[in-house]
Amino acid sequence: MTEVATPEHVEPILRLRGIGRRFGGLHAVRDVDLDVAHGERRAILGPNGAGKTTLFNVISGDFPPSAGTIEFQGDEITLLSPSARAKLGMGRTYQKSRLFLGLSVEDNLYLAVLGVKSGHLRPVKLRRDNELRERARDLARTVGLDGRERTLVGSLSHGEQRQLEVGMARAVNPTLMMLDEPASGLSRGERVALTELLLQLDPAITLILIEHDMDVALRVAERVTMMHDGRVIVEGTPDEIRANQTVHDLYLGRGNQSDG
16 A cells, blocks of 8 residues: 655755845856755755855855745745754754864764754753753764764864764754765765765755765765756756766866865
8 A cells, every 4th residue: 555645744845946146246056946855865966166055055044045935844934044944953064164173072062952952051050951961972972973072073083073063963953954065075984984874864854965075975865966057957866867978077077176
């Protein structure tokens, strides 16, 4: 007997319509339509300057769109702040690390959890802080940093810092997690470990990642969106993307530099 989809999962978790973003006369993103289903693993690929990170910044609220609308879990969020989106269940990482290198792994995760719960530090310790600390330790275990909770973040390897960033994105209990080039700068072994971490994510979490490492992106993703010059030019499964001549031309012709 065919299983009937529940009503909350009929509509996509994320819907973009006509999204554009200009910086003066530069159209960094233009006319982007995108539907991402609940629980989907989606990769956004493209050469340097394709507009991938700008699109992420618009989705997360770091930049307002110049045009278009964004819906998240059926509600329009086009004008909501990044913190309001996080409280709705949208978590993300950034190309450049936003970790506190002088604090421990646990402290970084605790601050991420605290920021979602209350948004500020408190001079007086409350009973709930113990629960937040336990949540931080759980997150450390979840991303493979068990036993490293007391380690200063500045002492971690680059790969471990990327794992910590994934943990901090999970602090919001996200229904949608967005990772901006999580494999950037990692060794081959670290990329393998990160890929396994992403494959083991709770299937209820929707994942969108920007990634220049095609091996990581196409192994993790179920659907791929290819961007070029701010536009979506190709969408398909990993197999379809591997076989697409346009994708080969863009990557061979433009290289695999980081997107600005």
